Amino acid sequence: MKRLTLKILTRLPTKYVGTGFILVILLFIYGIIGSMIIMNLNLIDSIYYAVITMATVGYGDLTPHTGAEKIFATTLALGGVGLLAYVFNIILTNVQEKMTKYSKEAKKMRAIEEMDDYYILCGYGRVGKVVFDELVERKQNVIVIDKSEETCENIPKHDNVVILNEDAIEDDFISRLINERCRSIILCTGDDVINLFIVLTIRESHPDAWIVSRASKLENVSKLKKAGADKVVSPEVIGGHDLYYESTKPHILKITVKHDVDEIYDEFKIITDHNCTLENIEYHIPGIETPLTRKIKTMSIMDGRNYRNYLNSHDDQKQALASLYRTVNYVHSHIISGPDKATFKRLIKDLEKQEEIIGINLTNEEISKLTAKNIIE
Known part of the structure; x- marks a missing residue:
């Protein structure tokens, strides 16, 4: 008994x-x-x-x-x-x-210390999930912070992801994770007041941190900017995909080049060798400011090989692409995301050996003026 x-x-x-x-x-x-x-x-x-x-x-x-x-x-x-x-x-x-719990937290903190560079993502809701998927797809290191234990348990596990079941607004928790290895802080909580508080907390101790915040209401966009957010994105206007691009802005390169179809693979190989992702290609029609945009979003050399083999086995497609290149006088821009500015410098140096570089981070207006004046043939 x-x-x-x-x-x-x-x-x-x-x-x-x-x-x-x-x-x-x-x-x-x-x-x-x-x-x-x-x-x-x-x-x-x-x-x-x-x-x-x-x-x-x-x-x-x-x-x-x-x-x-x-x-x-x-x-x-x-x-x-x-x-x-x-x-x-x-x-x-x-x-x-x-x-x-302390043992798990200690293990997670050790994993963070071993990360070379990482993004901090606060809030794993509908918008946060989209940003998370974009980051993971590009093999970026991510620290996810969410106060919901159930939500944290449902986040997909990856080797380059650390999930912290914490409240970002308590005890300056998020500020302790910010250092020179933190690329960007992305605030995706659905509460603008919480996002505002986090921005103020970060700015107080880290004035140079790159902060991108979601604003659930358009009228709060200006408030978040005044609080110190570098970029404020409203899902009412654009989605999580664009939120990711804003967060990586310090690590996005637009390089305008001139080459023909036969150099596509060699160029792509250089980009992937530097662990960078080719996000988009913009084709600049002479004199027209708005380019034709083609979404790529890949960093796999296998994709480049498959595309090269496809063109070699489909002469009609290759001729069509060659015709497009001739229409834009072989001038187009690559939107590339990468680990850091130092990598971009090495990338540009190697690309210069392969092709003619027209300019770096030129605006569409600047490119259209160049093509309209026939400076570029």
Whole structure:
């Protein structure tokens, strides 16, 4: 009976720890009152008897004799064993849970310390998920912060992703993660007040951090900018895809070049060799400011090989692409994302050996003026 009671009570949920302590106190009061009434003991002896019976010590100096006394002693002993075992089990369980949590957190912090560069993503909702997918697809290191334990458990696990089940606005938690290896902080929570508070907190300790924030309401865009956000994006206007691009703006390169179709693969190989992603290609029609845009979004050399083989086996497609190149006088721009500015410098240096570079980060207006004046043939 003793073992059965212990087994049942120690399996109770840990949320009842407070109730357990209250029940122990009530049982203790029951033991004192019962000892005085049923056992006919004085107050001091009643306290003593209640304690040794609940603890199942039983020195034998006070022994029940009548049936009522034995029933009282039995209920007090069983209740004491069960409740004390439950309370101690809860204490040990809580300690174990905290130790496990600290161990996991320590492991995650070590993983963050080993990251060369990373993005901090606050909030994994509908918009946050889109940004997360964009980052992971490009093999970027990501720290995801979300206060919902259930949400954190459902986030896909990757080697380059660290998931922190924390509240970003508590104890300047997010500020402690920002250093020279942090590329960007992306705030995707659906609460503009929380985003505003995080921006203010970060700006206070990290004035140079690159912060991109979501604004659920258009009227809060100006407030977030005044608070210190470098870019504010409203999903009412653009989506998570554009939020990602804004966050990577310090690491986005637009390079305008001139070459023919046969150099496509060699150029793409150079880009992938530098661990960069070819996001888009813009074809500039002479004199027209708005370019023709072609979405690429790949950093796999295999994609480049497959496309080269496709053109070599489909002469009509290759001729059509060659015709497009002739239409734009072979002038087009590559939108490239990469790890850092130093990588871009090396990339540009290697591309210069392969092709003619017209300019870096030129605006469409500048390019259209160049083509309109026939500066570029």
